Amino acid sequence: MASLATNLEAQKEPIHVLETDVVIVGGGVAGCLAALGTTEVGARVVICDKCGLLERAGSVGGGTDHFTAVLEEGPEWDTPEYLMSYMPALLEGVADIEAVERLVQGLKPMVHLLEKLGVDFHDPENPDIPYYRHRAFGMPGAYTINFDGTNFKHIIGRSARRAGAKVLERTMVSDLLMVEGRPRGAVAFHIRTGDVYVILGQAVVIATGDANRLGKNASGHAFDSWHFPYNAGEGRAMALRAGARLANMEFVDSTLSPKGYSTQGLNAFVGGGAHFINALGERFMFKYHPDAERGRRSDIINGFITETREGRGPIYCDCTHLPEDEIRRLVNTLGVDRPALPDFFAQKKIDLTKEPFEVCVTEIASVRGGQPFRGSGVHIDKDACSSTPGIFAGGDCSTTSSGIAGATVMGHIAGMNAAHFALSQPKAKPLTSNEKDQIREMLYRPLRLREGISFHAFEDQVRSIVTDYVGYRREEIRMREGLKMLRTLRSQEDRIKAEDYHGVMRVNEARSIRINAEALAVSAIERKETRDGAAHLRLDYPKTDNENELRIIMVEQIGGELRAISRPTGLNPTPPPKKDIS
Amino acid sequence: MPIVIDPKICREGCTICDYFCPGDIIYRISPKESPVVKYQDECWYCGICADNCPVDAITIVFPENMVNCQTDVRTLMGLPAQNVSRS
Numbered sequence A: 001m002a003s004l005a006t007n008l009e010a011q012k013e014p015i016h017v018l019e020t021d022v023v024i025v026g027g028g029v030a031g032c033l034a035a036l037g038t039t040e041v042g043a044r045v046v047i048c049d050k051c052g053l054l055e056r057a058g059s060v061g062g063g064t065d066h067f068t069a070v071l072e073e074g075p076e077w078d079t080p081e082y083l084m085s086y087m088p089a090l091l092e093g094v095a096d097i098e099a100v101e102r103l104v105q106g107l108k109p110m111v112h113l114l115e116k117l118g119v120d121f122h123d124p125e126n127p128d129i130p131y132y133r134h135r136a137f138g139m140p141g142a143y144t145i146n147f148d149g150t151n152f153k154h155i156i157g158r159s160a161r162r163a164g165a166k167v168l169e170r171t172m173v174s175d176l177l178m179v180e181g182r183p184r185g186a187v188a189f190h191i192r193t194g195d196v197y198v199i200l201g202q203a204v205v206i207a208t209g210d211a212n213r214l215g216k217n218a219s220g221h222a223f224d225s226w227h228f229p230y231n232a233g234e235g236r237a238m239a240l241r242a243g244a245r246l247a248n249m250e251f252v253d254s255t256l257s258p259k260g261y262s263t264q265g266l267n268a269f270v271g272g273g274a275h276f277i278n279a280l281g282e283r284f285m286f287k288y289h290p291d292a293e294r295g296r297r298s299d300i301i302n303g304f305i306t307e308t309r310e311g312r313g314p315i316y317c318d319c320t321h322l323p324e325d326e327i328r329r330l331v332n333t334l335g336v337d338r339p340a341l342p343d344f345f346a347q348k349k350i351d352l353t354k355e356p357f358e359v360c361v362t363e364i365a366s367v368r369g370g371q372p373f374r375g376s377g378v379h380i381d382k383d384a385c386s387s388t389p390g391i392f393a394g395g396d397c398s399t400t401s402s403g404i405a406g407a408t409v410m411g412h413i414a415g416m417n418a419a420h421f422a423l424s425q426p427k428a429k430p431l432t433s434n435e436k437d438q439i440r441e442m443l444y445r446p447l448r449l450r451e452g453i454s455f456h457a458f459e460d461q462v463r464s465i466v467t468d469y470v471g472y473r474r475e476e477i478r479m480r481e482g483l484k485m486l487r488t489l490r491s492q493e494d495r496i497k498a499e500d501y502h503g504v505m506r507v508n509e510a511r512s513i514r515i516n517a518e519a520l521a522v523s524a525i526e527r528k529e530t531r532d533g534a535a536h537l538r539l540d541y542p543k544t545d546n547e548n549e550l551r552i553i554m555v556e557q558i559g560g561e562l563r564a565i566s567r568p569t570g571l572n573p574t575p576p577p578k579k580d581i582s
Numbered sequence B: 001m002p003i004v005i006d007p008k009i010c011r012e013g014c015t016i017c018d019y020f021c022p023g024d025i026i027y028r029i030s031p032k033e034s035p036v037v038k039y040q041d042e043c044w045y046c047g048i049c050a051d052n053c054p055v056d057a058i059t060i061v062f063p064e065n066m067v068n069c070q071t072d073v074r075t076l077m078g079l080p081a082q083n084v085s086r087s
Ligand SMILES: Cc1cc2nc3c(=O)[nH]c(=O)nc-3n(C[C@H](O)[C@H](O)[C@H](O)COP(=O)(O)OP(=O)(O)OC[C@H]3O[C@@H](n4cnc5c(N)ncnc54)[C@H](O)[C@@H]3O)c2cc1C
Pocket: A025, A026, A027, A028, A029, A030, A031, A048, A049, A050, A051, A057, A058, A059, A060, A063, A064, A065, A066, A067, A068, A171, A172, A173, A174, A207, A208, A209, A210, A226, A227, A228, A230, A231, A232, A234, A235, A264, A337, A338, A394, A395, A396, A397, A402, A403, A404, A405, A407
């Protein structure tokens, strides 16, 4: 067997140095709009994504079907002011309200910008109406535009490319380059060839999406996740290492899904009129929300968990009372967000007209605690700036986000402000060849290890700890135990082994998954109450505490350790008088 | 094998599934040989590859523990498993 030294010698992956102004980490929805924002200001930009093609990269590479917007078309509810008057109540008093307002104000101009780029917001089933809009559960107006977004990602990706962004695909950013507390660029590598990229720039936009693979799921396949499993919270991990803060990390997301397959589809089922029933045959969701199945997702999950915990599981989704036509329509729409879902039902040989099917809670993810407009991750202000000057963020990696609408608006703002910042700064200094060699050595250490553990084995440990200690059974003592275990696991990070460059990508993801889990545990311990249904469910503090807990909980890394700090939100979560938001 | 590619149907020179797969799971190294599913256990089961294949050469086959899942749901909530499987 070759010695470590000869292996290193043999593998001298080329290092390419690129000079730009802004580096965008992640080319999903937020990243593409950030690239457009940057080029509008006149700065140079490099955008990196792990996926093979920018036009398909990220959560909605397969397509999308709704966009949430205020359009000022006439109805009373259709103004930013009206929606904002509900916002403290909608977000239960925990949000960065100035940033949320910036997002809401940006929705209408964003719809028009996207239309200019070529997005067609017509609903295929209602082609005569400019926007077919409906009221999503819990919202005070019909803000959701239904449209055929099969090509949505293609259009924004192509636009970013045409605007002059330099695009690096199949390229993972492993870390930011920092000098004296300011960004100097980023380090990236090609996941197939191993070529290393040192991208020098004065500002960075983090747009790496949400964090998945955090908790156990029913099938036991780690990548069988409701959300995009290849978003592993890396941007949040980079932000922490660079001294920036995360926030809202205590809130978790999940959905109900056919047991064995974590997928989109809940909205389609409940929207189509399906009921959830427990093992006793009871339609029980009324106990958890006055609108039953049409309540907030976090209340539905709360209902599922409580029924199961109290011994009334399994829980089923029942469509048998629906007309056959409606069921057929339902089955046809299931494939829009998840093309393989109809195949799943076919292989399971389930006839929705004849029998209910068992549902199950999906794995824990970190997106936005089931809420629109408030996200978990890099803490940003109304300018999409993190707590570290020069580092901006947008989309599901950040604290003010909301599906593709939030990602486009805040991504665009992040790009523009990053460009202004970058142009006001001296150019980033080049690296010495010694520094470059060190970067390569650090990056590819997992490849040169002769012995070690697999990323699967490492991640499985994280998922078990999250599920068993900090998931849906949150109690102080258990969470502290879990946190201790997650911290102990850090010492194993240097032992995760990779077989190829693709594997190095997975090693980096596994490390981010652990640190996202640690941030989750630190924040969940800090919030001593239950809030937002199952988003933060504490058994030892089962009530919402608006006296003491209307605060944003932030996490920062000090000397390698994460710690929580907080500040009051100053919001009043009572809904405006006479307005019903249920 | 979650993703089955029929080499008889797959079109020579096409690389759509390789480029569209978001997880870097499918590799088409040579235009003459059909693509290889290289990291099966990292598949999302999104169906993007099958959906975009111009000649329908790809079938998504869900493994047994997805189609006929026997996991005790309580264990996903940090609760101890019950002795009798409830599914
Ligand atoms: C199947 C599905 C359907 C959905 N449908 C809708 C819908 O109809 N309407 C709606 O509003 N929302 C929808 N959502 C949610 C929506 O997709 C997200 O809110 C939105 O994509 C967030 O944008 P983003 O840019 O933050 O993340 P993404 O669009 O997921 O982009 C993140 C990108 O970062 C890349 N990346 C991550 N880490 C790195 C790294 N270290 N280096 C390089 N690249 C990296 C990833 O490859 C990815 O391309 C859906 C989500 C899913 C999964």
